[in-house]
Amino acid sequence: MKLRAQPYDIEVGRYEVIINSADAEELGVLAGDRVQVKDKDTITAVVETTDAIVSPGKIGIYREAWESIKVVPDEVVEVLPAAKPKSVSFIRKKMDKQKLTSEEMHAIIEDIVDGNLTEVELTAFVTASYIYTMDSDEIEWMTRAMVKTGDQISFDVHPVMDHHSIGGVPGNKISLCIVPIIAAAGLLIPKTSSRAITGAGGSADLMEILCPVSFRADEIKKMTTKVGGCLVWGGATNIAPADDKIINVEYPLSIDPKSQLLASVMAKKFAVGADTMVLDIPCGNETKIPTVQEGRKLARDFMELGDRLGMKIECALTYGGTPLGRAIGGGVEVREAMVMLEKFEGPRSLLEKTIAISGMMLEMGGVAPKNEGAKMAVELVKSGKALQKFKEIIEVQGGDPKVTSDMVPIGDKVATVLSPQDGYVLEISNKRLVYMCRLAGAPHDKGVGVILHKKKGEYVKKGDGLFTLYADKEWKLDAAIKESLRNPIMMVEGMILEKIEVV
Amino acid sequence: MKLRAQPYDIEVGRYEVIINSADAEELGVLAGDRVQVKDKDTITAVVETTDAIVSPGKIGIYREAWESIKVVPDEVVEVLPAAKPKSVSFIRKKMDKQKLTSEEMHAIIEDIVDGNLTEVELTAFVTASYIYTMDSDEIEWMTRAMVKTGDQISFDVHPVMDHHSIGGVPGNKISLCIVPIIAAAGLLIPKTSSRAITGAGGSADLMEILCPVSFRADEIKKMTTKVGGCLVWGGATNIAPADDKIINVEYPLSIDPKSQLLASVMAKKFAVGADTMVLDIPCGNETKIPTVQEGRKLARDFMELGDRLGMKIECALTYGGTPLGRAIGGGVEVREAMVMLEKFEGPRSLLEKTIAISGMMLEMGGVAPKNEGAKMAVELVKSGKALQKFKEIIEVQGGDPKVTSDMVPIGDKVATVLSPQDGYVLEISNKRLVYMCRLAGAPHDKGVGVILHKKKGEYVKKGDGLFTLYADKEWKLDAAIKESLRNPIMMVEGMILEKIEVV
Missing domain, CATH: 2.40.40.20 (Barwin-like endoglucanases)
Incomplete structure (x- = not known):
């Protein structure tokens, strides 16, 4: 026609x-x-x-x-x-609970990347994969297909280190400390990171306060070869591009299938040539992994997938039921990370987690003897070498290497919420905390962040500050504070949660 | 903002x-x-x-x-x-294999009709419903929700008759004969029908050759009250409008979930006020229901749903493994149906099925004594009353009541395919037959149709005509005939299916 x-x-x-x-x-x-x-x-x-x-x-x-x-x-x-793409019939197969072959999985992922599938077809694939899950073969094939359908980097020097946090913990700024520690030890660490989708700020959002984070795969290789490491936004590369397209369907359905989590994380690591990594799995209430049992299961799945891909993986189950450190979001979170590198000071939860994971990586990377990794990590920070390396990374990414923690901009609209009574802090809600930050403008407004004056188990007196919220815009600050009064972020002993009165 | x-x-x-x-x-x-x-x-x-x-x-x-x-x-x-519509969380519930409540189902269907859901959300619902299926409660609730979210008709006189064929059988023109027979007996039959989605022609496509078929619900009521029956296109009404939106997702995925089939058919019948119906379930190779066992199961499901809705339903399992009658598609199919009403002549498969189903309906409708329905149906045809009623229906829908079977236009581009050898006809492929008709332009080109000169089990001599294809356009006729030579519609004993030669 x-x-x-x-x-x-x-x-x-x-x-x-x-x-x-x-x-x-x-x-x-x-x-x-x-x-x-x-x-x-x-x-x-x-x-x-x-x-x-x-x-x-x-x-x-x-x-x-x-x-x-x-x-x-x-x-x-x-x-x-x-005719329709062949992959549509493979999607039908998955809907009918049949196992896909490696070639079929590749065809689906390739058609996702090439934009050959309609939204209906893509959603049917994601929904069926969510409902039936995938077995280890399918997850491996999906991972490999995601790698092959995007850009890849390889290095001549090995090992190539990486680390990843499953996420779900507000204030989890450790990448900003770990990357320079590992690079300062002479190891390569081409770290890609995500922006927050539903959180207060991903590592890429934080790093962007200090320097550009959007680079192509070949630029990542060049920078890593030059200074040993980088911390960039994975979304700007063409690495594992299927991932974003799949997430575009998962996000509106509020699903996060395990198969997709495994393939997504590992494809991005594999594609940048990483061969040795530590996976941080925060467990606890209001994280992605509620119990340690589930954390262990996930760790085994990651290690099996790593094995199939020829990657060495160790996992750290960490406590994620409460925010990490005292600073969450934007400028205040970056400051806390930098203070740790500048003076080896800061909240114990931040120092210990950073040193523990860095230590594991230094041992796996073969630069620290068994059980000596943590000690070496501390030395790299205390000697100023990690800070020096961080500045080199900032510079190679196009930022100002003379930046210090107190120069990092934070929002000039400020409000502090006070405790309504005496008592111990019983609970801090990760979800409400993040929601408040987002209402205040995070991650878009870089000045938005929270300083927690009290953490779980600490004693507070009536009228003491519980937390301070920083924002760039007055009206967003107001909306966020109002929400935090309606749905309190911190529970202080004896607080009335809700009043039900006789009308 | x-x-x-x-x-x-x-x-x-x-x-x-x-x-x-x-x-x-x-x-x-x-x-x-x-x-x-x-x-x-x-x-x-x-x-x-x-x-x-x-x-x-x-x-x-x-x-x-x-x-x-x-x-x-x-x-x-x-x-x-x-916020997202609440129904999105109910869809999530279904994805997590939880049973929906009546209110939740209603919310989903209402949001589908109102266009409040994205394609991703709608597809997730359809896919999850396909994978998990629905139980009897959910199917009833879905049916009621589909009825309530569209137009409804009710009649003061009862019973209100209806019939429906599950479909999948080429040449299944019986509605054109059954509706006038039932109306001629003084019963009401407000029949809505579909157009072919993947077939050669639905009843609405056929009826449209004789008169308009697009009417609103109130017009259907008016016409039925006036002449006792009508045969219109359901898609032009606002009856159970959720159905089309759901089919728009099912079609590209080539799925036809049973829950949706049940709800779709029954919602449309219930919404036009029908309380008594016969369901025709064609079983056999290349139909929607391959075996009689599955047909019985489906019949029970329909009868249970009818019971829940307060409708009296009987089912007829019919043989659908081969086309009904000798004329398939467009003008030739309408002619065959009209000849049956004009002279009570035609292929036995058509006469017997029409009379059997009409007879069941006449008995259920209380106008024929038990076991006398078929006899009464024959009399209604032989006396010319059914033909007279058919013309009244054509007239009330705006067509020419003076039409006779030989006046029905058929395509003037004609080709006959000859048998390559002597032998019995072993097989006629429903699917290939329909595919050929669609290549020839059906259902859009109303002149497209096939006359089968031989049916299963008949003997054919080399050079005898197997079938004749009529079309409106030469190039479409050519494409269709070529396809029928590549993939034969009829298998004659001893035919070579494929030659595999040494190159």
Whole structure:
């Protein structure tokens, strides 16, 4: 069928066209089917149909397809029905609880990356994978497919170190300390990190306060080769690009399937050439992993997957039921991390976790003898070598190496919430804390952060400050503080949670 | 946040807006989240984000939302984050294998109808329902919700008859005969029917050759009250509108979950006020129900659901492994049905099935004594009363009541495929037959149809015609015939299926 091309300048994430229902009927295609659009080049695109906006005889071509087919408005193109990608039948297979082969998994991931699947098809895959889960083979194949369908780095020198935190713990700033410690010991550590999706700030959000974090894979290799390490945003690279597309479906459904967690983390590590890593699995109430038992199970799954990929993995189950350190989000969190490197000072939870994980990595990396890693990590900080390395990393990423912790900007809109009574702090809610930070503007407003004046188990007097919230904008600060009064972040002994009165 | 409104004249089937990623971050929303857009009116819309097509400070508003909020281009609107519909958490529940309540099911169906769900959310619901299936309670609740969220009809006179075929059998034209027989007996039969989605022609496609089939619910009631029956396209009404939206997701995934089949059929019958019906369940190879055992199971499920809804249902398991009658698709199929009413002549499979099902209905409707229904049906045809009623129905729907079978137009592009050898016809493939008809232009081109000269078990001589294909367009006829030579529709004894030669 010959149709007249019209540009529709909307991004849809795939090759897509829209034709009138009458033409679709004539052509024998329904919405969601594929057509070939032929001009000098030929593309295969998903069809949408309309009774209204595109008249018969015309074809609306969305941005991605328009840019690829290179026609001019009103040019006549040939449109023919085309088959669906084979991966759609593999998705059906997964929906019918059949195990996929390595080739089938690769085809699905490749079509996800290439934008060959509709939202319906992609969602069906994610939902079926969530419901049935995947076995170890499928997870390995998915990981390898995610690696192969994106950019990869390899280094001539080994080992290549990495670490990763499963997340869910507010204030978990340890990457900013661990990366320079490991690099200061002469090991390579090309660390990619995420931005917060639902948290107060990912390591990439924090690092961005000090220097740019968006780099290509080849730049990551160059920087790591030069100064030993880096701390960049994984999302700016083309490393394991399937991951973001899958997360775009998982996020609105509030699901986080384990198979996807495993594949996502390991694909990103494998793709940057890492061969030796420590995985931090925070367990506890209001984290992703509620119990130590589940943490152990997850650790085994990660280690098995690492084994299949030829990577050496050790895991650290850590306590994640309460924020790490006293500073959460933006500038205040960066300051706390830098003070640790500058003076080896700070909250014990931060110092101990950083040193413990760094120590494991130094031993695994072969630069510290067994049981001597932690001691070496402390020395690297105390000697100033880790701080020096951190500044080199900031500089190589394009930031100012002369920065000190007290120069890091924090929000100038400030409010402190006071304790309504005497008593011990019984509970700090991770979720409410993060929600308050987000209302205050995190992670977008870099000045947003919280300093906890009291932590779990500490005694507080009526009128003492419980926490101070910093923000960049007054109205966001107000909204966040109001929310924190409605749904308190800290429970002080004897506090009335809710008043139910007789009306 | 205040943004400047821009119209995006694309239909998306829901309230949707698109904003720049920077504004989305500032607002704290991600793609798939909801926002409130406030002007004089307030609407809640799904957010899409872009780095390119909408610049910061602006908001692109798609057609449905634009028409509802009634702003002018460049008007400033207030945009605030909003919560997801509650039904999204009920969908999550279903994904986690929990049973839904009646209220939760209603909320999901209502949000589907109102366009409050994104494609991701709707697909997750359909996929989870497919994987876990639904129990009898959930199916009943889904059916009731589908009825309540659309138009309904009720009649003062009872019983109100109906019948339905599960489908999958080419040439299943019986509705065109059954409706007038039942109405001629003085019973009400407000029959809605579907168009072919993947078949050669639904009853609505066939009836449309004789008269209009698109009517509102109140028109269906009026016509049925006037002449006793009608045969219209269900898709033009607002009866059980959730159904089409769900099918839009099922079709691209090639799934047809039983729960959805039950709810879809029964909601449409219940909504037109039907209280007494016969369900035709064709079983056999290449139908939707491969075995009689599965047919019985499905019959029980339908009868249980009918019971819950207060409807009297009987089921007829019929043989569907081969086409019904000799005419399949468009004009030729309508002719065969009309000849049956005009002269009580035609293929035995058509006559017997029509009379058997009509007989059951006449008995259930209380106008024929037990075991006398079939006899009465034959009399209604032989006396010309059924034909007379059919013409009244055609007239009330706006067609020409003077039409006779030989006046029904058929395609003037004709090709007959000959037998390559002597032998018995062993097999006729429903699927290949339908595929050929669709390649020839069915159901869009009304002249497309096939006459089978031989049926299963008949003897054919080399050079005898196996079937004749009629079409409206030469190039479509060619494509269809070529396909039928590559993948034969009929297997004649001794035919070589495939030649494998040494190269």
